[in-house]
Amino acid sequence: MNELIFAGLGLNDEKGISVKGLEETKTADSVFMELYTSLMPDFNLQRFESLCGKKVKLVSRRELEEENGWGILEAAKKGKVVFLVPGDPFIATTHVTLRIDAEKQGIKTRIIHGTSIISAIVSLSGLHNYKFGKTVTIPFPDNFSETPYNVIAQNKNFGLHTLCLLDLKANEKQFLSINQAIAMLLEVEKKKKQDIVTPDTPAVAIARAGSDKPTLKAGFLKDLVTFDFGKPPFSLIFPGEMHFMEIDSLISFADAPVEFRRLSI
Protein backbone atom coordinates (compact mmCIF):
# COMPACT_ATOMS: atom_id res chain seq x y z
CA MET A 1 0.00 0.00 0.00
CA ASN A 2 1.31 3.44 -0.79
CA GLU A 3 1.49 5.94 2.04
CA LEU A 4 3.77 8.54 3.59
CA ILE A 5 4.61 8.06 7.25
CA PHE A 6 6.23 10.93 9.15
CA ALA A 7 8.17 9.37 12.01
CA GLY A 8 10.01 11.15 14.83
CA LEU A 9 13.62 10.18 15.51
CA GLY A 10 13.32 11.45 19.06
CA LEU A 11 16.41 12.80 20.74
CA ASN A 12 20.19 12.44 20.69
CA ASP A 13 21.01 9.22 18.80
CA GLU A 14 19.69 6.43 16.56
CA LYS A 15 17.93 4.76 19.48
CA GLY A 16 15.72 7.76 20.29
CA ILE A 17 13.09 6.54 17.80
CA SER A 18 10.11 4.55 19.13
CA VAL A 19 9.93 0.79 18.67
CA LYS A 20 6.92 1.37 16.42
CA GLY A 21 8.79 3.92 14.31
CA LEU A 22 11.69 1.54 13.83
CA GLU A 23 9.34 -1.31 12.86
CA GLU A 24 7.61 0.79 10.21
CA THR A 25 11.02 1.83 8.87
CA LYS A 26 12.07 -1.81 8.57
CA THR A 27 9.08 -2.57 6.34
CA ALA A 28 9.21 0.61 4.21
CA ASP A 29 9.86 0.62 0.47
CA SER A 30 11.83 3.87 0.73
CA VAL A 31 13.29 5.70 3.72
CA PHE A 32 14.09 9.42 3.74
CA MET A 33 15.57 11.48 6.59
CA GLU A 34 16.41 15.09 7.34
CA LEU A 35 18.86 16.12 10.04
CA TYR A 36 18.88 19.90 9.61
CA THR A 37 15.92 21.08 11.73
CA SER A 38 17.57 19.94 14.95
CA LEU A 39 20.86 18.56 16.25
CA MET A 40 21.04 14.93 17.33
CA PRO A 41 24.56 15.02 18.81
CA ASP A 42 25.28 11.28 18.98
CA PHE A 43 23.37 10.22 15.87
CA ASN A 44 25.22 8.02 13.39
CA LEU A 45 23.60 7.30 10.04
CA GLN A 46 25.50 4.06 9.42
CA ARG A 47 24.48 2.68 12.80
CA PHE A 48 20.88 3.65 12.08
CA GLU A 49 21.01 1.91 8.72
CA SER A 50 22.19 -1.31 10.31
CA LEU A 51 19.50 -0.98 12.99
CA CYS A 52 16.69 -0.73 10.43
CA GLY A 53 18.31 -2.75 7.65
CA LYS A 54 17.49 -0.10 5.04
CA LYS A 55 19.41 2.40 2.97
CA VAL A 56 18.41 5.90 4.07
CA LYS A 57 18.27 8.87 1.69
CA LEU A 58 19.31 12.06 3.48
CA VAL A 59 17.35 15.09 2.21
CA SER A 60 18.65 18.64 2.34
CA ARG A 61 16.75 21.79 3.26
CA ARG A 62 16.95 22.82 -0.40
CA GLU A 63 15.36 19.60 -1.67
CA LEU A 64 12.55 19.95 0.85
CA GLU A 65 11.87 23.65 0.61
CA GLU A 66 12.73 24.56 -2.97
CA GLU A 67 11.69 21.33 -4.63
CA ASN A 68 8.77 20.79 -2.22
CA GLY A 69 9.96 17.31 -1.30
CA TRP A 70 9.30 16.14 -4.85
CA GLY A 71 11.36 12.94 -4.46
CA ILE A 72 9.53 11.94 -1.30
CA LEU A 73 6.11 12.48 -2.87
CA GLU A 74 7.05 10.55 -6.02
CA ALA A 75 8.26 7.59 -3.93
CA ALA A 76 5.08 7.71 -1.82
CA LYS A 77 2.95 7.36 -4.97
CA LYS A 78 4.58 4.00 -5.57
CA GLY A 79 4.93 2.44 -2.13
CA LYS A 80 5.29 2.81 1.60
CA VAL A 81 7.61 5.69 2.48
CA VAL A 82 8.93 6.61 5.91
CA PHE A 83 10.27 10.14 6.33
CA LEU A 84 12.33 10.44 9.51
CA VAL A 85 12.62 13.76 11.31
CA PRO A 86 14.50 14.70 14.54
CA GLY A 87 12.28 14.99 17.63
CA ASP A 88 8.56 14.89 16.88
CA PRO A 89 7.81 15.35 13.15
CA PHE A 90 5.69 18.50 13.31
CA ILE A 91 6.95 20.42 16.31
CA ALA A 92 9.10 22.31 13.83
CA THR A 93 6.51 23.51 11.36
CA THR A 94 8.79 22.89 8.35
CA HIS A 95 7.14 19.68 7.26
CA VAL A 96 3.47 20.60 7.56
CA THR A 97 3.50 21.86 3.96
CA LEU A 98 4.82 18.51 2.72
CA ARG A 99 2.03 16.70 4.54
CA ILE A 100 -0.62 19.02 3.07
CA ASP A 101 0.85 18.56 -0.44
CA ALA A 102 0.86 14.78 -0.03
CA GLU A 103 -2.80 14.68 0.97
CA LYS A 104 -3.73 16.99 -1.91
CA GLN A 105 -2.05 14.54 -4.28
CA GLY A 106 -4.07 11.67 -2.83
CA ILE A 107 -1.25 10.18 -0.74
CA LYS A 108 -2.36 8.94 2.66
CA THR A 109 -0.22 10.20 5.54
CA ARG A 110 0.35 9.01 9.08
CA ILE A 111 2.37 10.29 12.04
CA ILE A 112 4.47 8.26 14.43
CA HIS A 113 5.38 10.61 17.21
CA GLY A 114 8.81 10.97 18.73
CA THR A 115 10.21 12.45 21.90
CA SER A 116 10.41 16.21 21.54
CA ILE A 117 12.96 18.54 23.09
CA ILE A 118 9.98 20.58 24.34
CA SER A 119 8.74 17.94 26.76
CA ALA A 120 12.22 16.55 27.51
CA ILE A 121 13.43 19.90 28.85
CA VAL A 122 10.37 20.38 31.02
CA SER A 123 10.72 16.82 32.28
CA LEU A 124 14.45 17.19 33.04
CA SER A 125 14.03 20.45 34.93
CA GLY A 126 11.35 19.15 37.29
CA LEU A 127 9.48 22.42 36.75
CA HIS A 128 5.73 21.98 36.42
CA ASN A 129 4.53 21.70 32.84
CA TYR A 130 1.26 23.59 33.37
CA LYS A 131 3.21 26.63 34.62
CA PHE A 132 5.02 27.26 31.34
CA GLY A 133 3.81 30.14 29.18
CA LYS A 134 4.68 30.79 25.56
CA THR A 135 7.94 29.28 24.24
CA VAL A 136 10.43 31.46 22.36
CA THR A 137 13.55 30.98 20.24
CA ILE A 138 16.56 33.23 20.92
CA PRO A 139 18.04 34.09 17.52
CA PHE A 140 21.67 34.56 16.48
CA PRO A 141 23.02 38.12 17.05
CA ASP A 142 22.69 38.92 13.32
CA ASN A 143 18.93 38.35 13.67
CA PHE A 144 18.78 40.28 16.92
CA SER A 145 15.29 40.82 18.27
CA GLU A 146 13.72 42.08 21.47
CA THR A 147 10.98 39.43 21.22
CA PRO A 148 12.58 36.89 23.60
CA TYR A 149 12.90 39.57 26.29
CA ASN A 150 9.28 40.61 25.77
CA VAL A 151 8.02 37.02 25.94
CA ILE A 152 9.92 36.40 29.19
CA ALA A 153 8.46 39.64 30.59
CA GLN A 154 4.93 38.74 29.54
CA ASN A 155 5.16 35.24 31.04
CA LYS A 156 6.71 36.52 34.29
CA ASN A 157 3.90 38.98 34.61
CA PHE A 158 1.59 35.96 35.02
CA GLY A 159 4.06 34.05 37.19
CA LEU A 160 4.82 31.67 34.29
CA HIS A 161 8.05 29.96 33.25
CA THR A 162 9.56 30.63 29.80
CA LEU A 163 11.27 27.95 27.75
CA CYS A 164 13.85 29.51 25.40
CA LEU A 165 15.21 27.41 22.56
CA LEU A 166 18.60 28.61 21.31
CA ASP A 167 18.90 29.04 17.57
CA LEU A 168 21.04 26.64 15.57
CA LYS A 169 22.13 25.89 12.05
CA ALA A 170 22.68 22.15 12.43
CA ASN A 171 24.21 21.72 8.96
CA GLU A 172 26.70 24.55 9.41
CA LYS A 173 27.41 23.39 12.98
CA GLN A 174 26.55 26.83 14.32
CA PHE A 175 24.89 27.06 17.71
CA LEU A 176 24.00 30.10 19.76
CA SER A 177 25.67 29.47 23.11
CA ILE A 178 23.95 29.87 26.45
CA ASN A 179 26.53 32.51 27.39
CA GLN A 180 25.79 34.51 24.22
CA ALA A 181 22.04 34.23 24.72
CA ILE A 182 22.29 35.52 28.30
CA ALA A 183 24.62 38.36 27.24
CA MET A 184 22.14 39.44 24.56
CA LEU A 185 19.22 39.48 27.01
CA LEU A 186 21.27 41.49 29.52
CA GLU A 187 21.95 44.03 26.76
CA VAL A 188 18.20 44.40 26.11
CA GLU A 189 17.67 44.90 29.85
CA LYS A 190 20.15 47.80 29.85
CA LYS A 191 17.98 49.52 27.25
CA LYS A 192 14.53 48.59 28.57
CA LYS A 193 15.23 48.73 32.30
CA GLN A 194 12.17 46.66 33.25
CA ASP A 195 14.08 44.50 35.74
CA ILE A 196 13.23 41.31 33.83
CA VAL A 197 16.65 39.88 32.91
CA THR A 198 19.28 41.17 35.32
CA PRO A 199 22.50 39.59 36.64
CA ASP A 200 20.46 38.47 39.69
CA THR A 201 17.70 36.80 37.66
CA PRO A 202 17.44 33.02 38.24
CA ALA A 203 17.51 30.68 35.25
CA VAL A 204 17.99 27.03 34.37
CA ALA A 205 20.32 26.15 31.51
CA ILE A 206 20.21 22.77 29.79
CA ALA A 207 22.68 21.27 27.32
CA ARG A 208 22.20 17.99 25.44
CA ALA A 209 18.70 17.14 26.70
CA GLY A 210 17.94 13.54 25.84
CA SER A 211 21.57 12.42 25.86
CA ASP A 212 23.15 10.15 28.47
CA LYS A 213 24.93 13.12 30.02
CA PRO A 214 22.79 16.23 29.87
CA THR A 215 24.16 19.28 31.68
CA LEU A 216 21.59 20.97 33.88
CA LYS A 217 22.60 24.08 35.79
CA ALA A 218 20.34 26.41 37.71
CA GLY A 219 21.77 29.66 38.97
CA PHE A 220 21.76 33.42 38.68
CA LEU A 221 22.60 34.94 35.32
CA LYS A 222 25.80 36.57 36.63
CA ASP A 223 27.09 33.03 37.28
CA LEU A 224 25.59 31.25 34.28
CA VAL A 225 26.91 33.84 31.79
CA THR A 226 30.46 32.47 32.19
CA PHE A 227 29.63 28.81 32.94
CA ASP A 228 30.94 26.12 30.54
CA PHE A 229 27.98 23.99 29.42
CA GLY A 230 29.88 21.77 27.00
CA LYS A 231 28.42 20.79 23.66
CA PRO A 232 25.04 21.72 22.10
CA PRO A 233 22.07 21.65 21.72
CA PHE A 234 21.26 24.30 24.31
CA SER A 235 18.17 25.69 25.98
CA LEU A 236 17.36 28.04 28.80
CA ILE A 237 14.41 28.36 31.16
CA PHE A 238 13.44 31.57 32.93
CA PRO A 239 11.30 30.46 35.87
CA GLY A 240 8.30 32.49 36.93
CA GLU A 241 6.88 31.82 40.39
CA MET A 242 8.23 28.58 41.79
CA HIS A 243 6.62 26.09 44.16
CA PHE A 244 9.00 24.73 46.81
CA MET A 245 8.82 21.31 45.11
CA GLU A 246 10.14 22.87 41.91
CA ILE A 247 12.99 24.49 43.84
CA ASP A 248 13.71 21.12 45.50
CA SER A 249 14.07 19.60 42.03
CA LEU A 250 16.42 22.35 40.87
CA ILE A 251 18.59 21.90 43.98
CA SER A 252 18.63 18.10 43.61
CA PHE A 253 19.12 17.82 39.85
CA ALA A 254 20.30 21.18 38.51
CA ASP A 255 22.83 22.08 41.18
CA ALA A 256 20.89 25.23 42.10
CA PRO A 257 22.55 27.38 44.80
CA VAL A 258 20.84 27.34 48.22
CA GLU A 259 19.84 30.97 47.63
CA PHE A 260 17.12 29.52 45.36
CA ARG A 261 15.21 28.57 48.55
CA ARG A 262 14.41 32.26 49.00
CA LEU A 263 12.63 32.33 45.61
CA SER A 264 9.83 30.03 46.75
CA ILE A 265 6.37 31.57 46.72
Added chain:
Amino acid sequence: MNELIFAGLGLNDEKGISVKGLEETKTADSVFMELYTSLMPDFNLQRFESLCGKKVKLVSRRELEEENGWGILEAAKKGKVVFLVPGDPFIATTHVTLRIDAEKQGIKTRIIHGTSIISAIVSLSGLHNYKFGKTVTIPFPDNFSETPYNVIAQNKNFGLHTLCLLDLKANEKQFLSINQAIAMLLEVEKKKKQDIVTPDTPAVAIARAGSDKPTLKAGFLKDLVTFDFGKPPFSLIFPGEMHFMEIDSLISFADAPVEFRRLSI
Protein backbone atom coordinates in the same frame (compact mmCIF):
# COMPACT_ATOMS: atom_id res chain seq x y z
CA MET B 1 25.72 -1.35 38.92
CA ASN B 2 22.78 -0.14 40.94
CA GLU B 3 20.73 2.70 39.53
CA LEU B 4 17.15 3.81 38.98
CA ILE B 5 16.18 4.63 35.40
CA PHE B 6 12.91 6.45 34.76
CA ALA B 7 11.85 5.54 31.23
CA GLY B 8 8.90 6.89 29.26
CA LEU B 9 6.50 4.41 27.65
CA GLY B 10 5.43 7.03 25.14
CA LEU B 11 1.90 6.86 23.77
CA ASN B 12 -0.84 4.36 23.06
CA ASP B 13 0.71 0.87 23.16
CA GLU B 14 3.73 -1.22 24.10
CA LYS B 15 5.66 0.01 21.04
CA GLY B 16 5.50 3.67 22.04
CA ILE B 17 8.70 3.30 24.09
CA SER B 18 12.02 4.33 22.49
CA VAL B 19 14.45 1.69 21.26
CA LYS B 20 16.85 2.85 23.97
CA GLY B 21 14.19 2.53 26.68
CA LEU B 22 13.38 -1.00 25.57
CA GLU B 23 17.08 -1.97 25.53
CA GLU B 24 17.63 -0.71 29.06
CA THR B 25 14.52 -2.62 30.18
CA LYS B 26 15.89 -5.83 28.65
CA THR B 27 19.06 -5.57 30.75
CA ALA B 28 17.43 -4.45 34.02
CA ASP B 29 17.50 -6.52 37.22
CA SER B 30 13.97 -5.38 38.13
CA VAL B 31 11.28 -3.67 36.08
CA PHE B 32 8.44 -1.62 37.60
CA MET B 33 5.62 0.15 35.79
CA GLU B 34 2.70 2.42 36.61
CA LEU B 35 -0.28 2.87 34.31
CA TYR B 36 -2.47 5.20 36.35
CA THR B 37 -1.16 8.69 35.48
CA SER B 38 -2.31 8.40 31.88
CA LEU B 39 -4.30 6.10 29.61
CA MET B 40 -2.45 4.03 26.99
CA PRO B 41 -5.52 2.68 25.18
CA ASP B 42 -3.92 -0.19 23.24
CA PHE B 43 -1.28 -1.16 25.82
CA ASN B 44 -1.07 -4.83 26.73
CA LEU B 45 1.17 -5.87 29.61
CA GLN B 46 1.67 -9.44 28.41
CA ARG B 47 2.74 -8.25 24.97
CA PHE B 48 5.15 -5.79 26.61
CA GLU B 49 6.60 -8.54 28.78
CA SER B 50 7.32 -10.70 25.73
CA LEU B 51 8.82 -7.68 23.95
CA CYS B 52 11.31 -6.99 26.77
CA GLY B 53 11.65 -10.55 28.06
CA LYS B 54 11.14 -9.46 31.67
CA LYS B 55 8.47 -9.86 34.30
CA VAL B 56 7.05 -6.39 35.06
CA LYS B 57 5.78 -5.38 38.50
CA LEU B 58 2.79 -3.05 38.18
CA VAL B 59 2.75 -0.41 40.96
CA SER B 60 -0.39 1.26 42.24
CA ARG B 61 -0.89 4.91 43.13
CA ARG B 62 -1.11 3.85 46.77
CA GLU B 63 2.25 2.06 46.71
CA LEU B 64 3.89 5.06 45.10
CA GLU B 65 2.29 7.85 47.06
CA GLU B 66 1.63 6.36 50.49
CA GLU B 67 4.60 4.05 50.65
CA ASN B 68 6.88 6.49 48.77
CA GLY B 69 7.83 3.88 46.21
CA TRP B 70 9.61 1.88 48.93
CA GLY B 71 9.79 -1.30 46.82
CA ILE B 72 11.35 0.51 43.88
CA LEU B 73 13.99 2.19 46.04
CA GLU B 74 14.86 -1.07 47.81
CA ALA B 75 15.33 -2.82 44.46
CA ALA B 76 17.45 0.07 43.16
CA LYS B 77 19.83 -0.32 46.12
CA LYS B 78 20.62 -3.83 44.90
CA GLY B 79 20.71 -3.55 41.11
CA LYS B 80 19.62 -1.82 37.93
CA VAL B 81 15.96 -0.87 38.07
CA VAL B 82 13.84 0.50 35.25
CA PHE B 83 10.63 2.28 36.26
CA LEU B 84 8.32 2.67 33.26
CA VAL B 85 5.85 5.55 33.10
CA PRO B 86 3.30 6.50 30.38
CA GLY B 87 4.39 9.39 28.14
CA ASP B 88 7.51 11.19 29.35
CA PRO B 89 8.42 10.27 32.95
CA PHE B 90 8.21 13.72 34.57
CA ILE B 91 5.60 15.60 32.57
CA ALA B 92 3.17 14.47 35.25
CA THR B 93 4.89 15.72 38.39
CA THR B 94 3.93 12.62 40.39
CA HIS B 95 7.32 10.95 40.19
CA VAL B 96 9.63 13.87 40.91
CA THR B 97 9.43 13.09 44.65
CA LEU B 98 10.57 9.50 44.03
CA ARG B 99 13.55 10.76 42.07
CA ILE B 100 14.51 13.23 44.81
CA ASP B 101 14.16 10.47 47.46
CA ALA B 102 16.33 8.13 45.41
CA GLU B 103 19.14 10.65 45.06
CA LYS B 104 18.94 11.48 48.79
CA GLN B 105 19.45 7.78 49.51
CA GLY B 106 22.50 7.71 47.26
CA ILE B 107 20.83 5.95 44.32
CA LYS B 108 21.91 7.29 40.94
CA THR B 109 19.01 8.16 38.63
CA ARG B 110 18.70 8.59 34.89
CA ILE B 111 15.89 9.59 32.53
CA ILE B 112 15.05 8.04 29.18
CA HIS B 113 12.49 10.33 27.65
CA GLY B 114 9.33 9.22 25.94
CA THR B 115 6.86 10.81 23.58
CA SER B 116 4.53 13.07 25.55
CA ILE B 117 0.90 13.81 24.82
CA ILE B 118 1.85 17.49 25.09
CA SER B 119 4.01 17.53 21.97
CA ALA B 120 1.95 14.89 20.13
CA ILE B 121 -1.20 17.01 20.28
CA VAL B 122 0.59 20.12 19.05
CA SER B 123 2.22 18.08 16.29
CA LEU B 124 -1.07 16.45 15.19
CA SER B 125 -2.95 19.75 15.06
CA GLY B 126 -0.44 21.51 12.82
CA LEU B 127 -0.80 24.58 15.04
CA HIS B 128 2.48 26.34 15.73
CA ASN B 129 4.16 25.28 18.94
CA TYR B 130 5.54 28.72 19.83
CA LYS B 131 2.01 30.17 19.78
CA PHE B 132 0.73 28.05 22.66
CA GLY B 133 0.33 29.73 26.05
CA LYS B 134 -0.17 28.06 29.39
CA THR B 135 -1.65 24.52 29.37
CA VAL B 136 -4.60 23.68 31.62
CA THR B 137 -6.46 20.57 32.78
CA ILE B 138 -10.27 20.61 32.71
CA PRO B 139 -11.42 18.80 35.86
CA PHE B 140 -14.40 16.50 36.43
CA PRO B 141 -17.66 18.34 37.28
CA ASP B 142 -17.29 17.40 40.98
CA ASN B 143 -14.05 19.42 41.02
CA PHE B 144 -15.58 22.25 39.04
CA SER B 145 -13.32 25.27 38.64
CA GLU B 146 -13.33 28.48 36.62
CA THR B 147 -9.56 28.20 36.10
CA PRO B 148 -9.72 26.62 32.61
CA TYR B 149 -11.97 29.44 31.39
CA ASN B 150 -9.63 32.03 32.88
CA VAL B 151 -6.55 30.44 31.32
CA ILE B 152 -8.21 30.35 27.89
CA ALA B 153 -9.17 34.02 28.33
CA GLN B 154 -5.68 35.02 29.41
CA ASN B 155 -4.04 33.20 26.48
CA LYS B 156 -6.54 34.60 23.95
CA ASN B 157 -5.80 38.06 25.21
CA PHE B 158 -2.25 37.58 23.85
CA GLY B 159 -3.43 35.79 20.70
CA LEU B 160 -2.18 32.45 22.06
CA HIS B 161 -3.57 28.93 21.72
CA THR B 162 -4.60 26.95 24.82
CA LEU B 163 -4.06 23.22 25.17
CA CYS B 164 -6.64 21.70 27.53
CA LEU B 165 -6.04 18.21 28.88
CA LEU B 166 -9.24 16.48 29.99
CA ASP B 167 -9.15 14.91 33.43
CA LEU B 168 -9.11 11.15 33.78
CA LYS B 169 -8.99 8.42 36.37
CA ALA B 170 -7.27 5.74 34.29
CA ASN B 171 -7.68 2.99 36.92
CA GLU B 172 -11.39 3.64 37.39
CA LYS B 173 -11.83 4.02 33.62
CA GLN B 174 -13.38 7.46 34.10
CA PHE B 175 -12.73 10.12 31.48
CA LEU B 176 -14.15 13.60 31.18
CA SER B 177 -15.64 13.67 27.68
CA ILE B 178 -15.03 16.45 25.18
CA ASN B 179 -18.77 17.13 25.14
CA GLN B 180 -18.88 17.48 28.94
CA ALA B 181 -15.81 19.74 28.95
CA ILE B 182 -17.34 22.06 26.35
CA ALA B 183 -20.69 22.12 28.16
CA MET B 184 -18.93 23.11 31.41
CA LEU B 185 -17.03 25.94 29.72
CA LEU B 186 -20.24 27.22 28.09
CA GLU B 187 -21.83 27.29 31.55
CA VAL B 188 -19.00 29.46 32.88
CA GLU B 189 -19.45 31.78 29.90
CA LYS B 190 -23.14 32.26 30.80
CA LYS B 191 -22.02 33.55 34.18
CA LYS B 192 -18.93 35.55 33.16
CA LYS B 193 -20.18 36.91 29.82
CA GLN B 194 -16.66 37.72 28.54
CA ASP B 195 -17.31 36.26 25.08
CA ILE B 196 -14.44 33.77 25.47
CA VAL B 197 -16.16 30.38 25.12
CA THR B 198 -19.39 30.77 23.15
CA PRO B 199 -21.23 28.39 20.78
CA ASP B 200 -19.43 30.21 17.92
CA THR B 201 -15.94 29.79 19.38
CA PRO B 202 -13.60 27.67 17.22
CA ALA B 203 -11.81 24.73 18.79
CA VAL B 204 -9.88 21.59 17.87
CA ALA B 205 -10.76 18.35 19.63
CA ILE B 206 -8.40 15.36 19.65
CA ALA B 207 -9.08 11.80 20.78
CA ARG B 208 -6.49 9.03 21.03
CA ALA B 209 -3.42 11.10 20.09
CA GLY B 210 -0.56 8.73 19.36
CA SER B 211 -2.78 5.83 18.26
CA ASP B 212 -3.09 4.55 14.70
CA LYS B 213 -6.50 6.19 14.38
CA PRO B 214 -6.61 9.48 16.25
CA THR B 215 -9.77 11.53 15.80
CA LEU B 216 -9.10 15.17 15.03
CA LYS B 217 -12.02 17.52 14.59
CA ALA B 218 -11.91 21.28 14.28
CA GLY B 219 -15.15 23.18 14.42
CA PHE B 220 -17.32 25.59 16.35
CA LEU B 221 -18.35 24.61 19.86
CA LYS B 222 -22.05 24.39 18.92
CA ASP B 223 -21.09 21.54 16.58
CA LEU B 224 -18.37 19.90 18.67
CA VAL B 225 -20.55 19.76 21.80
CA THR B 226 -22.62 16.92 20.29
CA PHE B 227 -19.93 15.27 18.12
CA ASP B 228 -19.00 11.62 18.82
CA PHE B 229 -15.23 11.43 19.32
CA GLY B 230 -15.04 7.74 20.15
CA LYS B 231 -12.78 6.45 22.88
CA PRO B 232 -10.40 8.38 25.21
CA PRO B 233 -7.94 9.90 25.97
CA PHE B 234 -9.27 13.33 25.01
CA SER B 235 -7.92 16.83 24.64
CA LEU B 236 -9.10 20.16 23.34
CA ILE B 237 -7.33 23.17 21.85
CA PHE B 238 -8.72 26.69 21.89
CA PRO B 239 -6.84 28.53 19.13
CA GLY B 240 -5.82 32.14 19.57
CA GLU B 241 -4.86 34.06 16.45
CA MET B 242 -4.24 31.71 13.54
CA HIS B 243 -1.87 32.05 10.61
CA PHE B 244 -3.40 30.89 7.30
CA MET B 245 -0.97 27.95 7.29
CA GLU B 246 -2.42 26.79 10.61
CA ILE B 247 -5.93 27.05 9.17
CA ASP B 248 -4.79 25.10 6.09
CA SER B 249 -3.62 22.32 8.42
CA LEU B 250 -6.91 22.26 10.29
CA ILE B 251 -8.85 22.06 7.03
CA SER B 252 -6.58 19.32 5.65
CA PHE B 253 -6.22 17.17 8.76
CA ALA B 254 -8.91 18.13 11.24
CA ASP B 255 -11.88 18.45 8.89
CA ALA B 256 -12.35 22.12 9.80
CA PRO B 257 -15.36 23.79 8.13
CA VAL B 258 -14.52 26.31 5.36
CA GLU B 259 -15.78 29.08 7.66
CA PHE B 260 -12.42 28.69 9.44
CA ARG B 261 -10.85 30.61 6.51
CA ARG B 262 -12.46 33.76 7.90
CA LEU B 263 -10.57 33.33 11.19
CA SER B 264 -7.17 33.94 9.60
CA ILE B 265 -5.32 37.01 10.86
